[in-house]
Amino acid sequence: MQETKIRNIKRKCPYCFREVSNSQVGFLLKTEGARFQSPALNEFAAVRPDLPYIYFWNAMGVPEDRIDGRRCIIDNQALTVLNQELSSSGADLARKQYDEASCGYTFLVEEGAVTLFSNTMVCPYCHNELPQNFFRYEMLMVGLAGSVASGKTVYLCSLMMNDYDVMQRDNLTVRSAAGNPSDPERLEMEKNADRLFVDGICPAGTSKIFRKPVFMELNYRLPDSSIFLLVAVYDVAGELIRESTGMGRTGFVRHMDGFICLVDPAQMHLNHALFSRQMPDEDQVLRRLHLMTLEEQMSIQRLSNENEKQVFGGSDYLLEQTSRDEFFYERKIDTVLDALRSTLGEKLLSEKYIALTIGKSDLLEGLGEILEYKGSSLLFERGQVACGFMDMDRHFLRQQVLRKIFDQKVFRLQRKLNDYKAASLFAVSALGCETEEQTSGDQQLIRAVGKVRPIRVEEPFMWILMKYMQERGWLQ
Ligand SMILES: Nc1nc2c(ncn2[C@@H]2O[C@H](COP(=O)(O)OP(=O)(O)O)[C@@H](O)[C@H]2O)c(=O)[nH]1
Numbered sequence: 174m175q176e177t178k179i180r181n182i183k184r185k186c187p188y189c190f191r192e193v194s195n196s197q198v199g200f201l202l203k204t205e206g207a208r209f210q211s212p213a214l215n216e217f218a219a220v221r222p223d224l225p226y227i228y229f230w231n232a233m234g235v236p237e238d239r240i241d242g243r244r245c246i247i248d249n250q251a252l253t254v255l256n257q258e259l260s261s262s263g264a265d266l267a268r269k270q271y272d273e274a275s276c277g278y279t280f281l282v283e284e285g286a287v288t289l290f291s292n293t294m295v296c297p298y299c300h301n302e303l304p305q306n307f308f309r310y311e312m313l314m315v316g317l318a319g320s321v322a323s324g325k326t327v328y329l330c331s332l333m334m335n336d337y338d339v340m341q342r343d344n345l346t347v348r349s350a351a352g353n354p355s356d357p358e359r360l361e362m363e364k365n366a367d368r369l370f371v372d373g374i375c376p377a378g379t380s381k382i383f384r385k386p387v388f389m390e391l392n393y394r395l396p397d398s399s400i401f402l403l404v405a406v407y408d409v410a411g412e413l414i415r416e417s418t419g420m421g422r423t424g425f426v427r428h429m430d431g432f433i434c435l436v437d438p439a440q441m442h443l444n445h446a447l448f449s450r451q452m453p454d455e456d457q458v459l460r461r462l463h464l465m466t467l468e469e470q471m472s473i474q475r476l477s478n479e480n481e482k483q484v485f486g487g488s489d490y491l492l493e494q495t496s497r498d499e500f501f502y503e504r505k506i507d508t509v510l511d512a513l514r515s516t517l518g519e520k521l522l523s524e525k526y527i528a529l530t531i532g533k534s535d536l537l538e539g540l541g542e543i544l545e546y547k548g549s550s551l552l553f554e555r556g557q558v559a560c561g562f563m564d565m566d567r568h569f570l571r572q573q574v575l576r577k578i579f580d581q582k583v584f585r586l587q588r589k590l591n592d593y594k595a596a597s598l599f600a601v602s603a604l605g606c607e608t609e610e611q612t613s614g615d616q617q618l619i620r621a622v623g624k625v626r627p628i629r630v631e632e633p634f635m636w637i638l639m640k641y642m643q644e645r646g647w648l649q
Pocket residue numbers: 319320321322323324325326327328375376377378464469532533534535536601602603604605606607608619
């Protein structure tokens with residue numbers, strides 16, 4: 174018999190960012206309906222409040238009644254206790270088995286014909302599910318940054334649509350790597366992506382400010398080698414960036430390899446009045462730019478109350494009066510970039526990639542002010558490349574156009590981006606079409622007008638991926 178070589182591997186937990194070695198992992202068990210003779214096993218298989226998990230999500234700002242914290246977890250400690258009780262009654266022992274292919278472990282306990290098995294590993298500290306092949310491949314971590322309603326959630330949903338369709342290439346395969354196939358949050362994300370693809374319905378805003386990242390497994394094929402990589406994409410509300418230095422929160426921005434920073438066209442300085450006579454629809458378009466759900470307004474208001482100096486009056490912010498409250502809408506991308514800078518500091522900033530991205534570029538497509546820029550039509554091309562990351566010649570040309578647009582309509586770039594490891598500009602659209610509000614029953618829906626046809630939505634992601642792989646010398 175061939176002997177199994179156990180490799181001890183350490184990785185950073187993608188939730189709490191503590192270092193985890195493969196021998197330390199716990200397991201999530203699905204125990205519904207399992208009945209054992211041994212009382213110890215029955216007691217062990219019962220679903221109960223999972224305190225480390227509840228504490229983690231509570232510290233992330235999720236109210237306790239919204240955490241699905243009743244679960245059955247076995248960690249090394251519980252395993253020792255269980256085995257002491259089992260051996261005293263002469264029953265078979267519960268075991269953790271090393272899996273050579275994935276460098277991870279599985280859990281198994283058998284009693285007669287009843288077996289309890291799990292290959293869903295969890296972090297020993299925060300009890301969150303680790304992705305598949307977590308100890309086998311390296312992980313690239315990408316954060317979505319941007320102010321409220323800049324389109325982060327829709328962006329991620331668009332990437333996931335139709336099994337990551339926009340990211341697939343002849344030499345690149347992308348698939349989900351979520352560790353727990355029946356995780357409610359994962360199922361919800363997949364359902365959202367489905368609904369966007371099939372019915373053009375946008376995901377509703379959530380009150381959760383820190384959500385589970387989306388895990389993917391990538392396989393990039395070169396002529397004589399094949400690269401595997403895990404990716405975690407974080408869709409996190411903007412206020413977490415600012416709070417992340419505080420206690421309790423993860424300081425998640427420090428752990429990202431790169432950011433896709435979304436600029437809402439509503440944040441741009443567009444002199445729409447100038448063209449409104451020539452383009453009668455323009456007023457309507459600009460009104461739509463300010464669409465925001467009530468939940469998002471609330472979260473902005475919270476932020477405003479907590480951090481008064483971040484709130485300014487004047488034209489950069491949209492001020493709206495309701496019957497009870499006053500809402501301030503934070504609208505400046507500068508604020509997000511400043512928050513990244515002050516949280517990270519110069520040194521860490523120089524270790525990050527940033528893809529500064531105009532999202533919702535479909536809204537600019539017919540805008541006279543943008544069409545005036547030479548080459549601007551390049552920004553709205555939809556073509557997807559068959560091989561590799563993106564069309565680099567086109568990307569270079571778009572940089573020239575975008576640099577001018579950013580300088581004149583957003584902010585002076587030099588000062589903001591020089592200190593990153595690498596920076597690049599993008600204009601994409603997750604939907605490729607406008608949206609409208611719709612009432613169905615007592616529900617407010619936001620729905621795409623016409624067919625969802627993303628505009629090169631994967632490019633910022635592909636660029637970060639390419640940079641990450643180049644840096645490691647993986648590409649020739
Ligand atoms: N026209 C257009 N609107 C978009 C696009 N992506 C998002 N939106 C709109 O922006 C709203 C807010 O997007 P969301 O992803 O929830 O923003 P988040 O707060 O940054 O997560 C959505 O409900 C859509 O109405 C896009 O690609 N084009």
